[in-house]
Amino acid sequence: MTVNAVRLNHAVLFVADLERSLAFYQDAFGMEVVAQEPRANAAFLRLPRSGNHHDLGLFGVGAQPPRPRGAIGLYHLAWQVDTIEELEQARTTLANLDAYTGESSHGATKSVYAKDPDGNEFEVMWMLPKEEWGAYENAAPIDRLDLPGEVRRWAGVGTAAELVPVPAP
Structure with missing residues (x-):
């Protein structure tokens, strides 16, 4: 028997400087x-449109050498936006914060990538409408992202609501 999870609820990161993060x-x-827990040097954060108690936990542990890319452990977190325009705005925001590291198309998803101050990588992604996945339903290519072209094609199309869980049988 497997665990009957619906989705990942939150992530927790160790960070060097809690206030900076x-x-x-x-x-x-x-x-x-x-919420904050001073005894653990921890804080819990919620996204503005989230109905969750918290989406991210941060635990300050002090300066440490960065984990080398490709080392065992977490590669990145992915934050979903509702519209392609929000993905375009995310790219601008992350570039303005000097955090932007790249972008790609994975067929059914369009993504920009960034790093937080501790080098923790994350993705901000927008998902095509489910009925448009087609050949990408069981594929995840890594292709060049033409974000202006995607914005022209998908402007105003929200897809985050498609993640409403279906009750288990």
């Missing part, structure tokens, strides 16, 4: 601090 995630995503 709080400022970054507030500036990048508009997150609000919903």
Whole structure:
């Protein structure tokens, strides 16, 4: 029997400087601090449009050498936006924060990538409408992203609501 999970609820990161990381995630995503635990040097943040208690936990552990890219462990987190225009705005925001590292098309998803102040990589992605996945339903290519072209094609199309869970049988 498997675990009957619906989706990943939140992520928790170890960070060198809690205040620096709080400022970054507030500036990048508009997150609000919903709880702090001073004894653990921890804070819990919620996205502005989230119905979740918290979407991200941060635990300050002090300066440490960065983990080399490709080392065992978490590669990146992916934050979903509702529209392709929001993805375009995310790219601008992340570039303005000097955090932007690249972008790609994965067929059914369009993505921009960035790093937080500790080098934790993350993705901001927009998903095509499910009925448009077609050949990408069981594929995840890594192709060049033509974001202006995608904005022209998909302007105003929201897809985040398609993630409403279906009750288990």
